[in-house]
Amino acid sequence: MEVHILRLGHRRDRDKRVTTHIALVGRAFGARGVYISGDRDLAIPESVEKVNNEWGGNFYVEYTENWKHLLRSWDGVKVHLTMYGIPLPEKIDEIKKSRKILVIVGAEKVPGTVYSMSDYNISVGNQPHSEVAALAVFLDRVLEGKVFSIRFDNARREIIPAEKGKKVVKK
Amino acid sequence: MEVHILRLGHRRDRDKRVTTHIALVGRAFGARGVYISGDRDLAIPESVEKVNNEWGGNFYVEYTENWKHLLRSWDGVKVHLTMYGIPLPEKIDEIKKSRKILVIVGAEKVPGTVYSMSDYNISVGNQPHSEVAALAVFLDRVLEGKVFSIRFDNARREIIPAEKGKKVVKK
Numbered sequence: 598m599e600v601h602i603l604r605l606g607h608r609r610d611r612d613k614r615v616t617t618h619i620a621l622v623g624r625a626f627g628a629r630g631v632y633i634s635g636d637r638d639l640a641i642p643e644s645v646e647k648v649n650n651e652w653g654g655n656f657y658v659e660y661t662e663n664w665k666h667l668l669r670s671w672d673g674v675k676v677h678l679t680m681y682g683i684p685l686p687e688k689i690d691e692i693k694k695s696r697k698i699l700v701i702v703g704a705e706k707v708p709g710t711v712y713s714m715s716d717y718n719i720s721v722g723n724q725p726h727s728e729v730a731a732l733a734v735f736l737d738r739v740l741e742g743k744v745f746s747i748r749f750d751n752a753r754r755e756i757i758p759a760e761k762g763k764k765v766v767k768k
Numbered sequence: 769m770e771v772h773i774l775r776l777g778h779r780r781d782r783d784k785r786v787t788t789h790i791a792l793v794g795r796a797f798g799a800r801g802v803y804i805s806g807d808r809d810l811a812i813p814e815s816v817e818k819v820n821n822e823w824g825g826n827f828y829v830e831y832t833e834n835w836k837h838l839l840r841s842w843d844g845v846k847v848h849l850t851m852y853g854i855p856l857p858e859k860i861d862e863i864k865k866s867r868k869i870l871v872i873v874g875a876e877k878v879p880g881t882v883y884s885m886s887d888y889n890i891s892v893g894n895q896p897h898s899e900v901a902a903l904a905v906f907l908d909r910v911l912e913g914k915v916f917s918i919r920f921d922n923a924r925r926e927i928i929p930a931e932k933g934k935k936v937v938k939k
Binding site for chain 2: 611614615618621622624625626648652680681682683684685686709712713718720721722723724725726727729730731732733734737738742744745747749755756758759760761762763764765
């Protein structure tokens with residue numbers, strides 16, 4: 598299965614770090630890349646590019662001018678993560694059958710049309726918390742813990758897990 | 769099992785939103801509260817208090833002047849989440865036997881002594897991503913999906929999960 602992410606409504610000042618976290622979570626948990634709509638903010642692709650250069654892989658960050666067009670033309674399943682949605686465990690078996698998924702995560706206020714254009718509106722808990730957390734748990738469960746086995750091509754550095762301290766191999 | 773969180777090295781400007789996400793994830797995923805060290809920043813307890821008032825429960829936010837003292841005097845298990853640590857699946861059975869856990873999540877740079885003062889240094893993937901994501905996956909796995917069943921006392925609002933749109937009950 599291949600997973601891509603759409604980050605809706607990025608605001609340069611307010612969301613810089615949270616959107617960067619979304620991209621890095623996508624990369625580390627096994628998604629292919631992220632589309633960002635909202636403010637055009639070079640800091641996000643620059644941060645991700647630094648991580649790709651150092652830690653490997655080719656996770657992409659792309660701005661999209663027209664997220665409605667992206668949703669309409671998407672040739673796969675669209676899953677919107679929202680605290681108002683159906684709990685993930687009720688739909689996960691269906692969702693895991695998908696060949697290609699676009700996971701949609703919003704910033705503060707998501708337009709109503711996103712709910713109707715998505716195939717699934719899914720909650721990771723029906724409480725306010727964090728789109729970064731919702732994305733991480735969604736990817737962890739749908740990709741069955743891929744975060745614990747993922748390896749990246751062309752990594753310059755790799756961590757050797759350690760009981761105490763930091764062990765890093767340079768390549 | 770009861771879980772508490774220690775957020776190390778909070779910086780008022782840079783970390784405001786990420787630290788708020790950590791607190792809200794802790795609340796939504798079943799932790800009791802969060803200790804914050806670093807800048808004293810009233811915005812965090814204020815945000816959490818608003819959520820408690822509206823959505824219920826009594827998740828606490830406390831500043832700690834002396835995190836070393838908190839670690840030394842902690843009468844439970846201390847788990848530091850770090851990309852350099854041992855993968856969670858290798859230690860989860862041991863960790864789940866604990867009666868009381870302090871989960872430690874750092875901001876940018878964590879002092880070396882945290883690694884030695886912790887009982888476990890645990891990774892959720894050995895790639896750079898997000899302390900919010902690491903905390904969410906840790907709590908989801910250790911508390912076995914409590915995020916999907918949690919209910920809060922004194923909630924003024926509750927969500928009725930919906931296929932499309934938003935259904936909220938006021939109480």
